[in-house]
Amino acid sequence: MPSSSKRSANEKSTSSPPHKRRRSSSSNSYTAANSDAEESPLNVFLLDAKMKPETIEELLSIIDNFRNVDENLSLKEKSGSSERELHLCPNMKDADVVITVVHMRKRLERHVDWSIARRKAIVTPQWLRDSADSGHLLPCGKYAALGDLYQETVQNCPDGDSSQTHPDSNSNSESHDQESESFVPPVPKNGTDIRHNHRYACMRYSPLTCPNQILVEKIAILRRSRELEGLDMQALSYERAISVLKAFPCPITSDNIHEISELPHIGNKIYSKIQEFVQHGDISECKSILCETRYQSLVDLTTVYGIGPATARKLYSSGLRTIKDLERHYEVSPKTSDDIADSLNPEHFRGTGPTTGLPQLSIKVGLALREEFSLHITRNEVEEIHDVVMNELANIRSGCVSTITGGYRRGKDKSNDIDIVISHKDLKSGGGQVKGLCAELVKRLYDKGLVTHVMHLSSFREHNALRTSHWDSLEKALTVFKLPDQQKKHQHVHRRLDLVFAAPEVYWTAVVGWTGSRMFERDLKLALSVLSNHGSEA
Structure with missing residues (x-):
């Protein structure tokens, strides 16, 4: 100046x-x-x-x-x-x-x-x-x-x-608004x-109870619409905004909306949507999106496990619009779920079988078990399934340790699936102890009728420093699990269970990586990249 x-x-x-x-x-x-x-x-x-x-x-x-x-x-x-x-x-x-x-x-x-x-x-x-x-x-x-x-x-x-x-401090003041x-x-x-206003999601608080939940749900409709149409960059922008709004510590009103424009990842377009919501209690574009038949169909198609936005668009372009259309197309109904497991190749349990048919298998299983997969899993059931899995693993290999990750580790009362990361407590020989253990455990659970379907099973791959091909240092199994019914007193349903095996030296890295949320993981990588760059400059 x-x-x-x-x-x-x-x-x-x-x-x-x-x-x-x-x-x-x-x-x-x-x-x-x-x-x-x-x-x-x-x-x-x-x-x-x-x-x-x-x-x-x-x-x-x-x-x-x-x-x-x-x-x-x-x-x-x-x-x-x-x-x-x-x-x-x-x-x-x-x-x-x-x-x-x-x-x-x-x-x-x-x-x-x-x-x-x-x-x-x-x-x-x-x-x-x-x-x-x-x-x-x-x-x-x-x-x-x-x-x-x-x-x-x-x-x-x-x-x-x-x-x-x-918040650990004690206060007897009666003048504060307890809700705020x-x-x-x-x-x-x-x-x-x-x-709450940090650039990276991994450095912001993310409360289970969000004071702007209705606004977040409206913005989520805009994000979902872009994601379903393959507009990944726009979807990411909305997802970043949602992450920031979840961390904002108080309800957004006309009195404090000026603070929102100063938050990271809140651009002019998103800010205008927030202004519209504060003024009118809704966002006009959200109303329009919810009335679109294409949006409604894509949302329905992606409720099936194994169908993502890209697959949903292909199915839609083929003329499929509803779940009934999918059932006719794949010749699957809820009554055929037990028959789908017969298509498994025994080689899958050794992580060496062909995987070309597994995506189709996932869709068929997801379609047949759609109603059961839609039921939320309580924390008690998550823990019960974890105990059963680890008891079976103890019969194969002693000394293993595990952590339940995903939404459960983030503190959610109910989960959509169960993620368990497993390793061995022996830091010296633990890597060899867990190698190949994933397939061995899955086969044992499958033979006992606890795992009913296996959608994916991978073994350890050698680290490729040049990244010339895809590699992963973890063994993974994406399965469907069902607890045994106890004398018909309680009818258990099928649950999605992901088992991840990691060597001891990368165990806690795997735990963090499988805990989520997606934006937390993305920003964690960005933050670590910035830190490593600063370190190399120093």
Whole structure:
């Protein structure tokens, strides 16, 4: 910004327009006005880099006219209480709060030493605006200008508010709205940079209860529509937005919607959809999509296990529209599920048989067992199936360890399928102990009638450093499992069970990789890539 277009941000204004909360005394007399006050003025520094002239003028006006009175006091107490004023500080070293529009560490370090920045509360201009509107200093956490300084900004904030303490802290205050309080993100501990506005999903909180669930479901319709049509990049954009919105700590309203535009992965198009929802309670495009017969058919087709968006489009182009059409096309009905297993090749149990027919097998099994697969699995049943599998594995090989992953590990009350990652506790010989064990276990479960269908079975592959062909360091079996009925007291249904075997050295990596969610895994890879690049530069 040219110097002629603005004055120094930290020089006092002599012609600032009056603010609606005008003080009786001039800001230039702050020392005398506060000589008998219990609290000294709060020093504020404006870092004017990249800041527009009109923004600087606005902030200077607010600082000149700011009044901070405890709203919990009575009128009589307010009239006799001290008012904490804001003082425009010419030196950042002496400031309590730094206001900036800079959001990158490298750019901030052009203007201030990082060691100094870590001792300050560094916020966006919106903190000052909202504090002026409310008449008192607000908590700084959600206004943190730099993600790298989120924790320091919370700790150094002069608001004196306890609402941002960790949820483990005890509070007897009755003035807080308990519903809103439950969504306040906890202060990260031990320097962990976890916050709702982080760029990567693996560094954001993802609560099971989302305060904007209806909005998320509307955006999910837009994402699903793009995914079904093969518009993968657009679908990914919506999926990223959904991940960010799930982490937002409070309901989005007209009062705080301006904060959404500052979140990562929220572009103008998605922001306009959110605005429409806040204003009207719905998104017109979602209504149109839900009325489309093509969308309805593609959604129905992909409810069948083994049919993804690409296969669904091919089937649709072949004239198939409904589940009944699929049943006629594949000559499958719910009563034929037990007969489909006969098509298995015994070689599959050794991981060496042909796999060309397995996709068709998966679709047939998924179609025949569609109703059972649609039933959610409780945590108790997940644990029961896990115990049965591990008891059978113990009869083959002792010393194995396992972790239930997927939605179960993410804390969901109900799951769609079951994922179990298995390894061996012996770090030295464990790799050899688990090699080939996947097929051996699946065959044992199949012979006992516990595994009824095997859709995929793979063995370990050697690591290919050049990535000239597909490789995987895990043995996997995608199966259908059914617990035995106990004297007809309880009729169990078929469940999808994925078994993953990993060598001890990659066991926990496999656990993380099979826990999800999909966006978490994707961003975890991106974050690790960034870290490795920084490490190589260092």
